[in-house]
Amino acid sequence: MEKNELVIAPSILSLDYGHVDEQLKALMDSKAKWLHFDVMDGHFVPNLTFGPDILRGFKKAAPLFMDVHLMVDDPAFFAPIFIQNGADLITFHTEALNNDPSRIKALLQKIHELGAQAGISVKPKTNIEQFASLLNDLDLVLVMSVEPGFGGQSFMEDQLDKVRWLYDARKAQDLGYRIEIDGGINASTYKKALLAGCDTLVAGSYVFKNDIIKSIEGLLE
Numbered sequence: 001m002e003k004n005e006l007v008i009a010p011s012i013l014s015l016d017y018g019h020v021d022e023q024l025k026a027l028m029d030s031k032a033k034w035l036h037f038d039v040m041d042g043h044f045v046p047n048l049t050f051g052p053d054i055l056r057g058f059k060k061a062a063p064l065f066m067d068v069h070l071m072v073d074d075p076a077f078f079a080p081i082f083i084q085n086g087a088d089l090i091t092f093h094t095e096a097l098n099n100d101p102s103r104i105k106a107l108l109q110k111i112h113e114l115g116a117q118a119g120i121s122v123k124p125k126t127n128i129e130q131f132a133s134l135l136n137d138l139d140l141v142l143v144m145s146v147e148p149g150f151g152g153q154s155f156m157e158d159q160l161d162k163v164r165w166l167y168d169a170r171k172a173q174d175l176g177y178r179i180e181i182d183g184g185i186n187a188s189t190y191k192k193a194l195l196a197g198c199d200t201l202v203a204g205s206y207v208f209k210n211d212i213i214k215s216i217e218g219l220l221e
């Protein structure tokens with residue numbers, strides 16, 4: 001059984017930036033409670049996206065739970081800035097801290113001290129089991145089911161092994177972290193993600209290239 005209520009986090013990477021007001025209104029009228037906000041620095045991943053001012057603007061226009069995914073070389077520098085500007089949850093990539101458990105733990109703690117929830121993001125080639133000792137410090141684990149950097153890629157089904165491992169570990173240790181999946185989620189892949197144990201679905205192109213309200217409702221069914 002799922003421990004957490006199912007949450008859909010539309011990824012604003014795929015928003016149609018010619019029609020921002022309209023789309024934010026549809027999001028506010030939808031059943032989405034979260035927004036997924038991808039921060040890319042052009043170096044950790046080969047794409048550039050949004051800074052903290054944009055997050056502040058989005059939060060004002062659409063006051064939903066802001067799930068901020070840092071794809072940056074220096075998450076310890078950027079996390080406090082995004083929290084000040086409205087992030088409710090920050091995830092960062094462990095590789096940016098050389099996969100060093102003590103540095104990862106210190107940043108998770110810093111994020112918590114600043115009043116936000118904290119989690120790690122896991123790239124497709126990253127082994128999750130090396131972070132077993134950190135599970136108790138996490139509010140969420142973000143499993144990437146595509147290589148981070150771009151929307152519209154195909155779902156990597158083999159990443160569901162990580163989801164199953166996280167699900168079993170959570171149950172065995174009676175922990176409460178969310179299991180979020182991100183990349184290639186659509187009307188068919190979401191079912192596989194839910195069956196494997198995800199409780200938080202990020203969806204970009206599927207939501208914004210279809211009817212926003214109906215596609216979110218469909219993923220919640």
Ligand SMILES: O=C(CO)[C@@H](O)[C@H](O)COP(=O)(O)O
Binds near residue numbers: 011150153
């Ligand atoms: O973080 C990323 C890409 O790096 C994602 O959040 C994408 O924005 C998901 O887009 P779709 O695969 O759903 O189109």
